[in-house]
Amino acid sequence: MQVGRGTRKQRADDAGRRWTVLLNLILAVGFIMFLWIVVSTSCENMTLNNEPVYPLTDGWSVTYEGKTEDATLPTHQESRAGEKVVFTKTLRKEDGKGNSIMFHSYHQYVKIYLDGEEIFSYGEGQVKPFKMSVGSPWIHVRLPADWEGKTLQVETVSVYDEYSGMQEEIYFGTKNALVSVIYRNAMKTMMWNLPIIIMGICVIVGSFMFREKRTVRRLRYLGLTALVISGWICLESKVTQAFTGNVLVSMNLIFILFGLIPVLFSRFLLTYESFENSRYMKFAFYYSSANYVMIQILQICSVRDYMETVPAVHVAIIITILGIVFVFAGKRIKRERIKDTALVTGCLVFAVFALLDILRFYIYTPLADPILFTRMGLICFLGVLGFSALKEAAAEKEGQIEKETWKRLAVTDTLTNLPNRMSFEEHMRIFREEKQDKTPMIMVADLNNLKKINDMFGHTKGDQAIIRTAELLKKAFHSGADCFRIGGDEFCVIAEGIIPEEFRLRSEAFTRLVEEENKKTEYDFSVAYGFVEAGTEGIDEAFRRADRKMYECKLKMKETMKEG
Structure with a gap:
């Protein structure tokens, strides 16, 4: 049988590989056909605007x-x-x-x-x-x-x-032909920036899926940095007039976003272990923040306008870049292992490209595209850092899920999926120490004749009886009550938000469910239980009283069976 199953599995794997090869072949044929059509065909200009400029x-x-x-x-x-x-x-x-x-x-x-x-x-x-x-x-x-x-x-x-x-x-x-020039520029810019904008939004939204504060901050600062830089590039690329005629608002938003770049970038770096203890990088963040506030004050007071404060932002960017170099150079000198290698790669690439544009800003004519290299560096930086951050976040999420799974398993009974004895003891502790003034209803239930069921019908039937008892308890008490399996055949229900009369009605419903189940089984299926309302004596004494009532109920049920 093992050989047969192995053969079927091997055949399934072989079939899967054949389907994969076939799919790859189809994709290759489609790609070759596309290239052939692109190279070998020509057509009149049928764009929506084919007028010359x-x-x-x-x-x-x-x-x-x-x-x-x-x-x-x-x-x-x-x-x-x-x-x-x-x-x-x-x-x-x-x-x-x-x-x-x-x-x-x-x-x-x-x-x-x-x-x-x-x-x-x-x-x-x-x-x-x-x-x-x-x-x-x-x-x-x-x-x-x-x-x-x-x-x-x-x-x-x-x-x-x-x-x-x-x-x-x-x-x-013509007007249409000239305006189409702006829209073509807009499309080129959006093709660069749309993936960055999407990534920034996805990273920020994805941050809400995590609990570890450092990971949440890292993802949110990365996403915010991506959105600010991509917004700045869109505005700087002479395309906003295609959407709004208020050029003064667009122009000043360029400088507002530009000044935020070193602030957000340095704060993002401080979420990494390699930088969080660096005094220089902390200085870079505080300097960039103070610099940004000062620029706004100078603008409001009409002492210096935004254009005249661009060099101050360049200084903040250079200080941040030097911080990256100093931190990693120091680690190399001390021969310390660099943990965040993806961060190093992305930051250094972005730094080189950003410095090239800063250099061009002061050396070459303003006619040159001022953010030519920054766009390239941004793609590399966010691509590397985005992948790294998401990879780390995914690893953390996997660890978090695994941790929660183990935690849940530790407090869950694997047979019935009810909270187990450990969870029950924690609930008792809470009522004992934190909710002493509460008076919950507490019920102790015990499955009758479990040993007899195991001996006569097998342990599988005994397990089925335990599982069914758990299911009927959950069905009868549902919302407002916590059901526990506290022993082999013993259960407990604690209900804080149910009044005694309602609890009694639910216990009677549980009795009817047990009687109906008894008609379906080949063995005697019955459950003894007792319940009380906790008073000033405390939760432990209430549990003991409910336990005594359960035993009294069990004895009565045995006597009834003997008489029958």
Whole structure:
């Protein structure tokens, strides 16, 4: 028989492997077909917007500081904040087809003229609660139908020196075609950030499944850090105007989220054993927190606006990164084992990419994407750390489940699934020490003739009789009462929330259930019981009185059987 069962199991395993091979083959065929179709097919442009966009790059002149020069967009002229910079171009038929122009402005007041007539202005009508930039919006302007041959002038006045004289490409086309540029940028950004946002939400929601405080804090700080950084990237990537026209709110939210990054990141690191005792990392957290509060105060008091405090946030980020390096360098020098290797990998990768962007911020022109490397580092960091944190959390959950299982088994009778003697003694202790003023109902029940059932019908029938007694007790007393198996054939019911009359009715229902069960069994099935209401004498004396009543009941039942 063992050989037969082994053969069937082996056949099942072989069949499972064959199905797996077949499924993999089908998936491979589908993937190859997809690649073949992508490479070998062509089609007309059938996107929802297939109108072209024309970049106006050549033929510009730029006037600033009393001089005029030829320029090709994008460009960045060396001028100062508050100085007027004017870009001029005569629109020609060959420049393209359309009725609108669009470009992105960086912290600049903007006016647009056509043949000297102002057709658009931005920034002068804003109402701001305190000192701040005018924002960095997409500028979209509709031109009159007779635009051909007219002179287009774009006048900018920057709020900051580093953005003065900067002009990105100006796009020409229909409104739908130009707006689609923003939406395409939005889609690219969301493709980067959607997995991060989903992971952040899942990690925070998943944290509620755990009890260990360190794991809960770690998951929540990781999820919150992911959401803050991904939100910052979305806002920084020039896509929010596709959803809201309030560029000032979007711009200031960028800085609010950006300042939170070193605070949350350092606090997240402090949930790990490798960092929790590091004075330097604690300093990094407190410094980042104080720095964030100070930045808000400077902004509210109009002493420094958010853009002017970016270097302070960079300093906080660098201090946190140095803390990572110092902690792990110290462990390497002392030859201590590094427990959080995934943390090391993720942090160092993210640190390198973040430092590259900070370096680019101060060295290269602001036209460069300021968060190019940060996006890459964020994916690596959250991928590694998210997997590590979830893996650790899963291990903890497994251990927690195992611990709870063993704990439950320790207080549960394996035959009847009722609480066992240990659980009963704990309930007695609670009434003895913590609920001395309570007067619960207590009943002691005993299965009659268990030895006789075992001897005449076998222990299996005896076990069935015990199980059935437990089931009938639970059925009769259900809510408001705790049923225990306190011995081989002995049970106890403790009911704190049931009045004596209700308890008596339930005991009578239990008697009827036992009598009905007796009609179904080939042996005599009966249960003796006695119950009392605990008084001032205490729970132990109440138990003894109920036990005596149970024995009195048992004796009466035996006498009745003899008479019968």
